[in-house]
Structures are given as C-alpha cells and as structure tokens.
Amino acid sequence: MSVTAPSVPARTFEVSAVALDLDGTLLDTVHDLAVAVNALLAEWELAPLPVDRVRALVGKGMANLVRRALGEARGVSPEAIEADEAAEALALYQRHYHAILGQHTRIFDGVRDGLARLAAMHLPLAVITNKASRFVRPHLVQAGMLDYFQLVLGAEDHPTKKPHPGPLLHAAQVFGIAPARLLMVGDSVNDAQAARAAGCPVLIVPYGYNEGEPVQTIDADGIVPSLRAVAECIRPVTISS
Numbered sequence: 001m002s003v004t005a006p007s008v009p010a011r012t013f014e015v016s017a018v019a020l021d022l023d024g025t026l027l028d029t030v031h032d033l034a035v036a037v038n039a040l041l042a043e044w045e046l047a048p049l050p051v052d053r054v055r056a057l058v059g060k061g062m063a064n065l066v067r068r069a070l071g072e073a074r075g076v077s078p079e080a081i082e083a084d085e086a087a088e089a090l091a092l093y094q095r096h097y098h099a100i101l102g103q104h105t106r107i108f109d110g111v112r113d114g115l116a117r118l119a120a121m122h123l124p125l126a127v128i129t130n131k132a133s134r135f136v137r138p139h140l141v142q143a144g145m146l147d148y149f150q151l152v153l154g155a156e157d158h159p160t161k162k163p164h165p166g167p168l169l170h171a172a173q174v175f176g177i178a179p180a181r182l183l184m185v186g187d188s189v190n191d192a193q194a195a196r197a198a199g200c201p202v203l204i205v206p207y208g209y210n211e212g213e214p215v216q217t218i219d220a221d222g223i224v225p226s227l228r229a230v231a232e233c234i235r236p237v238t239i240s241s
Contacts, residue, residue: 011222013201014237016177018118018230019168021186022129023058024208026111026227027139030055031104036097037069040089046073056212059188060162061130061155062097066090094132101135102142108207114227115148121236126151126171130161130190151175162190165198172198177239185230189213192220203230 023029030051038048049057049072057068066089067078074080081089118125125148129136133154140146151174153167160166165179172179184195187208195202196219204220205227215223224230 011233012235013183013221013233014181014235015123015183015201016181016237016239017124017126017171017175018183018185019126019128019171019200021188021191022127022131022136022139024187025185025205026108026127026145027143028106028108029139030058030209032097032100032102033058033065035100035104036093037065039096040066040093041069041073043092049073055209058209059190059211062093062132063090066093097135101138105139105142107143108205108226110226110228112145114230115145117228117231118234119148121231121234123234123236124150124175126153128153128162128167128171130155133157163193163197165194168194168198168200172200175239181237183234185227187215189218192218203233
C-alpha cells in the first residue's frame with residue numbers, strides 16, 4: 001500500500017518511556033489476518049475477502065475484525081451479526097490464526113533500527129495492543145524483539161482496551177512516570193484517542209491499518225515515516241528527574 005512520505009515533526013518530546021502498538025506499527029500482520037479470516041469464511045461457505053479489504057477492517061481487536069468480516073461477506077452491518085454467532089466465529093478465527101501465526105508476518109522497515117535507538121536511550125518500552133494476549137508474545141518472539149520490552153499488554157491483560165486510556169495509564173503507573181512522559185506510537189485513530197484521553201503525546205506512522213481512513217485525519221502530535229525517525233523526536237528524561 002503506497003503512502004505519501006510525511007516529514008518528521010519539528011517538535012521534540014521530553015519523555016521517560018515509549019509505548020508502541022503492534023499490528024500496523026511494529027509488524028505487518030495483515031496477510032496472516034486475511035488468511036485466518038478467509039479460512040473462517042470458507043468454513044461457512046462465504047466468499048473470501050481481498051487482503052486490502054481485510055486491512056481496512058482491522059481495528060479495535062479481533063472480535064471487531066471478525067464481526068466486520070462476517071458483515072462484509074454477507075452484505076450486512078457488523079451489528080446485524082448475532083452475539084452467539086459472533087462468539088462462535090471468533091473462536092474459529094482464532095483457531096485458524098493460531099495455526100498460521102507469523103507465517104506471513106513481516107517487520108516494517110525501520111522497526112529494528114528504531115527499537116535499537118530507543119533502547120540505547122535507556123527508555124523503558126511497552127507494547128500496548130488490542131490483539132488477543134495469547135498471540136502477542138509469540139509474535140514478538142518470532143520477530144526477535146521481545147527482549148526490547150519491559151511491559152507487554154494484550155487485550156486480556158487490562159480491563160480496558162484502546163481507545164480507552166486505561167492501558168496507557170497502567171503503563172505509566174508501572175513505569176512510575178506521569179502520562180505526559182509516556183510517548184505513544186501507533187498507526188490508528190484508536191492509538192491517538194487513547195493517548196489523548198490519557199494525556200500522553202502521540203506520534204503516528206503512515207503505513208499501518210487505520211480502518212481504511214487516511215492517517216492525516218488523525219488528531220496526533222505528528223506523523224513520522226518510520227519507527228527509526230521516532231528517536232530523532234525524543235529527548236530522554238530520566239525517571240528520577
């Protein structure tokens with residue numbers, strides 16, 4: 001998917017820790033997601049969805065993706081899917097997703113270098129994602145990046161999920177810092193809304209999954225071309241200061 005390369009924001013963020021989204025920010029997981037979605041649809045004798053269409057349906061977690069995909073395949077709204085059917089579909093989807101986890105996943109350009117630069121600043125790092133918790137650490141292990149993170153929060157690791165501010169406030173509490181010292185880096189309006197509500201600064205990358213909407217519409221503090229550029233926008237502030 002092509003995007004217009006934005007400039008790095010001139011503002012410098014004084015932060016003591018960084019939180020990062022997973023899907024669409026660190027890892028390009030959409031092909032895994034599409035394989036699992038289409039395996040579910042095939043079981044229910046529904047036509048498959050193109051990868052780009054699945055990309056536009058990603059957001060607010062797996063349960064939401066499954067509802068949207070079923071609605072799309074049937075030509076109805078996601079709300080028309082009954083709760084029991086949605087729960088059954090989610091269980092089937094997760095079975096398929098587990099079977100192919102990571103097989104088609106790629107690391108976005110600049111991520112490894114970006115993480116290394118942030119780690120060199122001695123900043124605690126967190127992954128905060130709406131992905132089902134049991135898939136998060138395996139993805140990070142397969143990508144060889146788990147050791148960068150002092151905190152990993154999936155969908156079941158906190159009572160709330162983005163765009164609720166709860167997970168970010170929890171991360172700030174764990175790190176012993178004010179929310180204003182926690183930079184959120186994501187790819188979607190969910191990340192930005194969570195950060196705004198928590199009082200965290202937020203940067204957006206342009207290459208991920210923003211539910212089919214252009215990232216320029218997101219209320220954020222800037223758009224950076226890659227994770228590599230995030231380090232250039234940071235002045236580390238020690239937690240004790």
